[in-house]
Amino acid sequence: MDIKWMEDFLALVKHGSFTKAAEVRNVTQPGFSRRIRSLEHWLGVDLVDRNVYPTRLTQAGEDSVVAMRNSLSSVYELRAKLQESAAHQKMLILSTQHSLSISFFPKWYQKVKPFMNNIGVRVNANDLHDCLVTFLEGQSDLLLSYFSCDLSPEFARLNIPAIQLETEYLVPVCAANSTLVDSNLNEPTNIEMVGFPSESFFGRLIKQQCMSKISADLRFSLICETAQSDSVKGMLMQGIGMSWLPATVIEQELAKGDLVQVPHLPVHEMKVMLYRQVNARTPEVDKLWNYLLSTTSPVTNKHRHSCTAFTQCCPPAQAAIK
Numbered sequence: 001m002d003i004k005w006m007e008d009f010l011a012l013v014k015h016g017s018f019t020k021a022a023e024v025r026n027v028t029q030p031g032f033s034r035r036i037r038s039l040e041h042w043l044g045v046d047l048v049d050r051n052v053y054p055t056r057l058t059q060a061g062e063d064s065v066v067a068m069r070n071s072l073s074s075v076y077e078l079r080a081k082l083q084e085s086a087a088h089q090k091m092l093i094l095s096t097q098h099s100l101s102i103s104f105f106p107k108w109y110q111k112v113k114p115f116m117n118n119i120g121v122r123v124n125a126n127d128l129h130d131c132l133v134t135f136l137e138g139q140s141d142l143l144l145s146y147f148s149c150d151l152s153p154e155f156a157r158l159n160i161p162a163i164q165l166e167t168e169y170l171v172p173v174c175a176a177n178s179t180l181v182d183s184n185l186n187e188p189t190n191i192e193m194v195g196f197p198s199e200s201f202f203g204r205l206i207k208q209q210c211m212s213k214i215s216a217d218l219r220f221s222l223i224c225e226t227a228q229s230d231s232v233k234g235m236l237m238q239g240i241g242m243s244w245l246p247a248t249v250i251e252q253e254l255a256k257g258d259l260v261q262v263p264h265l266p267v268h269e270m271k272v273m274l275y276r277q278v279n280a281r282t283p284e285v286d287k288l289w290n291y292l293l294s295t296t297s298p299v300t301n302k303h304r305h306s307c308t309a310f311t312q313c314c315p316p317a318q319a320a321i322k
Contacts (some may be wrong), residue, residue, distance in 0.1 A: 003075060005039035006068050008032060009047060013065055017055050079139075083281070091120040092284055095134045096144035097201065099229040101125035103248035104272055105144065108165065115291050119284050127227070128201040138277065141285045147271040148201065159278060163292055166272040170205065172265035173250060174242035180262050192241035193220045194232050202229070206244050209268045233259075244268070 011021040022032035040047050047061035057065075096105060101123055109121065124134065128145055135143040136154075146168065155162065174180045180191065196203035211220065223241050226232055232243050233250055242262050253259040261267075280286045 001042045002035075002038070003072070005035050005042070006072055008035045009039055009061075010065070010068060010072070012036065012048070012055070013057070013061075091122050092142060092282070092288065093122045093124065093140040094142040094144055095124045095126065095131040095140040097128055097131060097146065098125050098227075099202075099246055099249055100144055100146070100272065102230065103246060103251075104166070104168075112288070112291070116288070119288075135275065135277075138281075141277055141281055143273075143275040145273055145275070146201065146205075147273050155275065161276050161278065161289070163274045163289075163296055164271050165274050165292075165296070168270045168272050169247045170202075170210065170244045170268040170270055171247050171250070171254075172210070172242060172244050172262040172267070173236060173254070173259045174262050175236055175239040176257050176260050177239060178242065178260075180242055181260055189217070190219045190221060192223045194224045194226070194235045194241045194243040195222050196232070196243075197225055197227050200227050202244070205268065205270075210244055210266050213266045246270070 008021065008025055011025050012018065015021045015024060018033055018036075019029055022029040025032060027035070036048060043060075043064075045060040046058050047064065049056045049058050049061075094105075105123060124131075124140060126134070128148060131140075131143060131145060134140050136158075144165075147164075196206065198204070198207065224235055226235075229245055229249050233245060233253070235241065236243060236245075236259060237253065247254070250259050254261070274292070276285060276289055280289075
């Protein structure tokens with residue numbers, strides 16, 4: 001059972017309509033309805049009478065309101081106690097995307113570790129959407145992610161502090177023995193591709209910023225799909241298809257020559273961003289942030305609104321693997 005379902009139900013009780021409650025909960029109305037249905041299925045009873053208008057609760061729904069409020073209150077109290085305990089341990093909580101937790105965070109942490117003064121960091125790796133939800137709900141101190149036009153307007157509205165830590169490149173690669181290496185991609189060609197789910201961050205980015213810039217003569221056949229960049233890399237290492245991957249994820253494979261850059265396909269530039277809560281949970285967050293500000297520049301609201309300032313194709317493809 002997802003605690004968000006209970007929050008959705010109480011929002012429905014408060015606002016009296018699926019449309020208004022879905023708007024407040026920042027989800028689509030069909031998605032909100034599915035979450036209420038999921039709660040009902042888990043409980044085994046109908047909470048809403050869908051045969052009348054306006055929306056009305058069933059007797060079981062009426063009877064559950066107080067109990068759900070009390071249950072949520074208990075859960076929130078428990079979370080507050082645990083977070084207070086973590087604060088006493090001076091441990092920073094960082095949400096980050098899976099690929100960054102593997103390819104970027106270890107090296108970056110090694111650089112800032114001398115300044116951390118034995119402060120621990122709890123790393124919660126997830127997809128971008130879940131990282132964003134966790135961060136906006138105040139369950140993490142920092143968010144490490146690739147820049148995304150989807151979250152930029154919301155972060156600008158909330159005036160979330162941001163720092164660009166590094167520039168990363170999304171590179172088209174394949175195995176060194178692949179026929180793509182010597183192919184003339186200026187002619188009609190069918191290319192087997194290992195892809196990311198279309199709803200994932202990399203899936204959307206590759207479609208919007210890479211494949212949209214490719215000649216219509218090229219045809220891509222999706223032969224495998226996986227959400228994990230390491231899984232994609234493993235497929236390519238077996239000589240299966242091609243894909244776009246962050247350069248830091250395949251740094252060693254490129255250096256050894258096990259993977260090579262596919263010629264004539266676009267390389268996409270990405271920004272590695274670090275965000276923090278406006279109000280720090282612990283003094284250690286402010287200390288780390290002030291240190292980072294001394295070595296780089298913060299991102300201003302003026303730049304937050306410009307996606308082209310953060311996402312652009314890198315013309316010299318070889319720049320991605322220098």
